[in-house]
Amino acid sequence: MLSIIKKPSALIGALTLGLSLLSGTVQAANEQYFPLQSYRVGPYAAGGTGFFGGFIDYLQYVNLKEGGVNGVKFTWSECETEYVVEKGVECYERLKKGLNGAPAAATNPLSVGIAYATLDRSATDKLPLITINHGRTDSTDGSVFPYVFPLQLNPYSEVSAIINYIGDKSGGLDKLKGKKIVTLFHGSPYGKETNPILELLAKKYGFQVTLIEVPHPGNEQQSQWLNIRRIKPDWVILRGWGVMNPVALKTAQKTGFPADHIIGNIWSNSEEDAAPAGAAAKGFISITTHPSGTNFPVLQDIDKTVLKAGKGNLQDSKRFGTVYYNLGVVNGILNVEAVRVAQAKFGKRPLTGEEVRWGFENIKLDDARLKQLGAYGLVQPLKLSCSDHEGGGAVRFQQWDGKQWKVISDWVQADRKLLRPIIEESSHKYAKEKGITPRDCSKES
Amino acid sequence: MIYRESGQFITSYQADHRIFKLYQQRWAFYALLGFAFVIVPFIGNDYWFSAILIPFLVLSLAGLGLNLLTGYAGQISLGSAAFMAVGAFAAYNFQVRIEGSPLLVGFVFGGVAAAIVGVIFGLPSLRIKGFYLLVSTLAAQFFVTWVLTQFGWFSNYNASGVISAPSLLILGHDFSSPAGRYLLTLGVVTVLAFFARNIVRSELGRHWMAVRDMDTAAAVIGIPILKTKLLAFAISSFLLGIAGALWAFTYLGTVEPHGFDLSRSFQILFIIIIGGMGSILGNFLGAAFIVLLPILLSNLSANFLAGVVDPGQLENLQKIIFGALIIFFLIKEPNGLARLWQLFRERARIWPLRF
Numbered sequence: 001m002l003s004i005i006k007k008p009s010a011l012i013g014a015l016t017l018g019l020s021l022l023s024g025t026v027q028a029a030n031e032q033y034f035p036l037q038s039y040r041v042g043p044y045a046a047g048g049t050g051f052f053g054g055f056i057d058y059l060q061y062v063n064l065k066e067g068g069v070n071g072v073k074f075t076w077s078e079c080e081t082e083y084v085v086e087k088g089v090e091c092y093e094r095l096k097k098g099l100n101g102a103p104a105a106a107t108n109p110l111s112v113g114i115a116y117a118t119l120d121r122s123a124t125d126k127l128p129l130i131t132i133n134h135g136r137t138d139s140t141d142g143s144v145f146p147y148v149f150p151l152q153l154n155p156y157s158e159v160s161a162i163i164n165y166i167g168d169k170s171g172g173l174d175k176l177k178g179k180k181i182v183t184l185f186h187g188s189p190y191g192k193e194t195n196p197i198l199e200l201l202a203k204k205y206g207f208q209v210t211l212i213e214v215p216h217p218g219n220e221q222q223s224q225w226l227n228i229r230r231i232k233p234d235w236v237i238l239r240g241w242g243v244m245n246p247v248a249l250k251t252a253q254k255t256g257f258p259a260d261h262i263i264g265n266i267w268s269n270s271e272e273d274a275a276p277a278g279a280a281a282k283g284f285i286s287i288t289t290h291p292s293g294t295n296f297p298v299l300q301d302i303d304k305t306v307l308k309a310g311k312g313n314l315q316d317s318k319r320f321g322t323v324y325y326n327l328g329v330v331n332g333i334l335n336v337e338a339v340r341v342a343q344a345k346f347g348k349r350p351l352t353g354e355e356v357r358w359g360f361e362n363i364k365l366d367d368a369r370l371k372q373l374g375a376y377g378l379v380q381p382l383k384l385s386c387s388d389h390e391g392g393g394a395v396r397f398q399q400w401d402g403k404q405w406k407v408i409s410d411w412v413q414a415d416r417k418l419l420r421p422i423i424e425e426s427s428h429k430y431a432k433e434k435g436i437t438p439r440d441c442s443k444e445s
Numbered sequence: 446m447i448y449r450e451s452g453q454f455i456t457s458y459q460a461d462h463r464i465f466k467l468y469q470q471r472w473a474f475y476a477l478l479g480f481a482f483v484i485v486p487f488i489g490n491d492y493w494f495s496a497i498l499i500p501f502l503v504l505s506l507a508g509l510g511l512n513l514l515t516g517y518a519g520q521i522s523l524g525s526a527a528f529m530a531v532g533a534f535a536a537y538n539f540q541v542r543i544e545g546s547p548l549l550v551g552f553v554f555g556g557v558a559a560a561i562v563g564v565i566f567g568l569p570s571l572r573i574k575g576f577y578l579l580v581s582t583l584a585a586q587f588f589v590t591w592v593l594t595q596f597g598w599f600s601n602y603n604a605s606g607v608i609s610a611p612s613l614l615i616l617g618h619d620f621s622s623p624a625g626r627y628l629l630t631l632g633v634v635t636v637l638a639f640f641a642r643n644i645v646r647s648e649l650g651r652h653w654m655a656v657r658d659m660d661t662a663a664a665v666i667g668i669p670i671l672k673t674k675l676l677a678f679a680i681s682s683f684l685l686g687i688a689g690a691l692w693a694f695t696y697l698g699t700v701e702p703h704g705f706d707l708s709r710s711f712q713i714l715f716i717i718i719i720g721g722m723g724s725i726l727g728n729f730l731g732a733a734f735i736v737l738l739p740i741l742l743s744n745l746s747a748n749f750l751a752g753v754v755d756p757g758q759l760e761n762l763q764k765i766i767f768g769a770l771i772i773f774f775l776i777k778e779p780n781g782l783a784r785l786w787q788l789f790r791e792r793a794r795i796w797p798l799r800f
Contacts, residue, residue: 041758049757079747080760085704086500089697090740093496094747113704116607117697185593189607189701216703266449315755433541435612 003051030340031102032068033075034059034349034428035095041432042082043242045274047324052078052343053313055329057334058310061302062336063112069340071349075102079115088114089121096125105339105356106130110359112190120434122147127353128338128360131264132331133289137193142361142389147353149360149387151334152289152380153430156264156423157414159194162287163201165263165397165412166235182228185239185246189216190267199301205420225255238264238286245273247280252281257284260285260399270323271293274400280299282402282418287395290330290378291407294321297374299329321407330379337373343417361386361444380411386441390416464642472742481631494623495696497666498508502627502634504689508728509641510684515714517645518677519657520570521578522732524563524585525685526709527790531589532559532686533700534599534692537608541601548615552633552690555603559686562589567678567747569649574660586707606699610694626695627708637684642725644680653677654723719774721781730782734774740769 034056039048059074068074071144078098079091080263088109098104106128108116115131122129123146130140132151133241139148153161164183167173183198195211202209210231212224218240225248237259239249245268264273264286271292274281274414294303299321301310306312319325336432342351351359365373365382373379382391393416397409431438446490453468454459462516465471489498511525536555539546566585570578600608613620613629620629644650652673655663663669712735720731742763750759778785 019489038756041760045757078756079746080743080756085697090496093492094744097492113701116609116699120609120698188703189594192594209598315757424769433611434610 021051021304022314025125026336029073029075029100029102029352031073031075033099033101033102033104034074034109034335035092035097035099036078037081037088037091037111037129038079039083039111041080042084044083047270048083049315050108050270050319050322050324050358051328051331053162053319054330055312055332056328057213057302057306058329058332060313061306062332063307064309064311065301069336070343072343072348072350074336075099078244081109081111082112082444083113085111085113086423089117091112093120096127099297101291103350103352105353105362106335108132108335110134112136115133117318119145119148125353126357128357130331130335130360132327132334135188138423138426138430140390141438142263142386143441144427144431144436145389147357147379148399151384151390152330153414154390154393155193155267156197156419157390157416158287158323159197160201160393160414160416160419161393161395161412162263162265163198163205163351164415165287165409167205168412170234172428173205177205179235180210180231180233180299181207181235181237182212182226182231182233183237183239184212184214184216184221184228185314186241186244187213188241190241191239192243197419198237200422202243205244209423214240214248215245216244219241219247219249223245225251228252228257234250234261236262238262238269240264240273249274249284250280259283263287263397266395267397269405271404272324274405279402281400284400285397286400286405288323288398288407289380289392289395289406290323290326291396291398292321292323292326292405296376296378298333298378299326299374301374302329326378326424333375333379334372334382337365353358360384361389363391379436386439386444450716457565464646478635482628483769485651486624486628486644489624489627498627500692500698501732502630502714503688503696504736505732506634506637506691507685507688507713508720508732509638510681510688510726511713512717512720512722512724512728513641513645513653516682516717516724516727517650517657518653518674519660520567520677521575522582523579523584523707523710524589524712525568525713526705526707527566527585527589528559528563528682528685529692529709530566530593530705531682531687532556532689533561533705534608534702535559535686537610537689537693538599538601539624546615547693551631552687552694555690556683556686557764559689560683563682563685564675564680567682570678572672575625583707586710589691590702590706607699607738608693609699610697613694620695630691630695631661638686641680641684645725649656649673649676653798655721656671663668690759715771717781719771719781721783722763724781724783726786727781730786734782738770740765761766 001301018037038052039045048267056076062068063073079095081088081091083116083160088111092107096104104127108130112134115129115135118129129148130151133153135150137156138153139145139150139155160172167176170176194381198209207438212227214221214224227270240248260282260283264284266287269286269288275283288342314320328363338356338359339351342355342360346355361384363382365379365385366377380392380394383389395410396407396411399408450467459786465474507525511522514520514522532555534551535558536551539551539554566582569581573581620626648701652668655668660670716728716731716735719734721727746759746763
């Protein structure tokens with residue numbers, strides 16, 4: 001009975017804590033706070049529980065293993081968003097002030113919609129907004145968006161890296177000429193975001209691109225795939241979301257298109273996307289910024305210190321080491337690293353959002369540092385700066401063997417030089433619309 | 446005893462036309478307005494403005510728009526969110542494409558654009574009624590979202606189709622701070638609520654109610670059905686369009702077409718059902734119930750149960766409580782919260798006596 005109450009003693013503890021809070025005995029703690037706009041119910045719960053599970057477990061791990069960063073422990077609290085924008089905004093406003101005197105470090109909503117809605121607020125409140133692997137592409141330009149960080153990979157880099165990989169497979173980018181590529185995209189702002197870049201790349205390399213839309217939610221794709229069969233493309237890029245992904249794989253099998261010539265993007269790359277398609281998914285390729293699996297020292301250590309001690313956040317411990325969980329861990333590593341970098345400059349104390357932002361802009365993860373963190377191969381080498389809030393722009397490719405993902409390539413770099421002018425054009429347009437004067441990055445230290 | 450009309454005689458036509466005929470009501474209303482406009486901006490904080498008061502006011506206005514159509518004119522609609530979307534995108538385009546155009550004119554333009562779309566989708570109401578009309582307004586819901594995502598022009602060719610609100614300047618005064626956005630929203634909502642209250646007391650309002658109660662009878666006594674129904678759609682959509690513009694500009698600061706999906710339409714419909722059909726006050730009570738109660742539940746559970754109960758379960762528990770409360774209220778008073786308030790007032794009039 002009452003299986004939802006995990007620990008009766010904790011209930012009493014919480015009540016006494018609540019009473020003591022009411023009586024006003026709050027002491028300023030030596031803690032750094034992470035407001036978590038998590039989502040554990042609703043259609044995207046699979047992603048939310050994995051990501052926030054990994055993130056929380058990593059923070060817990062740093063607390064247990066090292067007692068926080070330089071003695072400053074991490075603390076966090078959750079607010080359920082259900083991936084709904086208004087709820088995310090409400091959570092943002094509720095949590096941004098910190099917790100019991102511990103200042104907030106950064107927000108990590110893992111939702112494009114919420115990120116867009118809190119974009120201006122983060123600048124006003126001087127609180128970094130982390131949109132790892134997603135978000136608004138032009139926020140890569142840190143001179144216009146000082147508080148937004150699309151860490152590791154923005155949508156444009158994602159497409160560029162896929163094209164580079166296809167070029168590689170065909171024996172060089174010049175061999176792309178005359179190839180046919182179909183992009184099957186989710187009919188939403190997210191799905192459409194990369195279409196102009198694909199057309200630009202098609203012009204540059206001389207391949208033919210066909211853009212086919214799948215209306216939300218995408219559980220019926222017969223006509224789209226018949227169309228693809230007619231075109232006979234060399235590759236299909238799957239820019240899907242949720243249920244659209246397994247349906248695409250199943251329909252591809254029905255129409256006889258080989259799964260190993262379908263490349264899934266960053267939201268089509270989890271176990272939850274491939275496994276429901278069963279045998280049809282075998283051979284399916286997708287990109288990832290972080291391999292799944294548990295063989296990395298940092299994950300082994302989390303398993304030992306956190307999960308084995310019964311302090312893990314996952315309800316289903318089998319999901320340890322899956323794509324979403326590992327993304328949460330990667331996100332944790334980057335956030336904690338930013339705090340660490342910022343503490344080196346500002347002192348060993350809880351930091352304000354503005355100071356943590358400086359930390360993010362000065363993250364420098366090279367191979368040596370990654371090995372130190374036990375995350376070599378899990379996180380890509382990353383160097384951020386005032387003008388570059390993305391840093392990496394590299395992905396690895398993985399293939400579904402019917403049961404799990406196998407990494408099949410080294411880091412493939414996006415053509416960031418080509419994308420930069422487009423990003424700047426867009427960010428400057430935004431700056432003009434909003435009346436923002438871009439920072440002069442040559443003067444930042 | 447505290448709330449008596451004895452000794453208050455209406456001696457002029459002007460006095461008879463007042464919205465609040467009793468001085469107790471008048472003073473309570475002025476006090477409320479004074480509190481909202483003068484005191485709240487000083488005592489409120491960011492969280493109250495941005496997360497609670499602004500969405501409450503905007504949804505009240507949206508409820509008001511739908512209530513004119515459904516509660517007064519008797520035409521059921523599930524396209525409310527679509528009209529909000531039209532308002533938001535039209536106001537945005539007006540601001541972006543016409544340099545230096547005033548913000549409030551942009552809002553009005555958004556409202557007018559929504560009114561035009563509303564009239565077009567209101568045309569079927571001349572032939573069909575009830576559930577069938579519901580289905581045809583549902584078409585507006587899907588059509589508008591589709592158009593706004595399909596054609597980049599509407600979002601000024603933003604790659605992901607998301608609009609972001611320009612700065613909120615009115616006569617050189619910046620309303621961008623949370624308190625400023627609250628005041629701007631409150632001002633617009635107050636003016637429009639006054640406007641709506643007066644419409645339903647006018648000849649047009651009486652026409653609407655006649656059509657609602659029995660449109661054949663209304664036609665027989667000479668009420669022009671075409672004009673009455675289409676005006677209901679136009680004015681209702683006008684209010685919804687401005688609510689949409691406020692939603693995009695003062696609340697979220699950004700919006701994508703899918704932010705105005707079917708569930709938003711249902712939310713607005715629930716506001717008027719819970720608040721009370723055919724009532725102005727009901728929209729505010731309904732919006733308060735729908736917006737504030739989940740936030741209250743979520744805050745309570747975050748403060749007292751976090752870490753004890755699994756967060757996912759906690760969220761589901763809140764939904765269960767919320768749903769149970771809705772059922773409880775609807776059983777207790779099917780005519781909505783506004784009716785409860787009215788009963789309370791009647792009781793207060795004769796208190797401490799019972800009859």
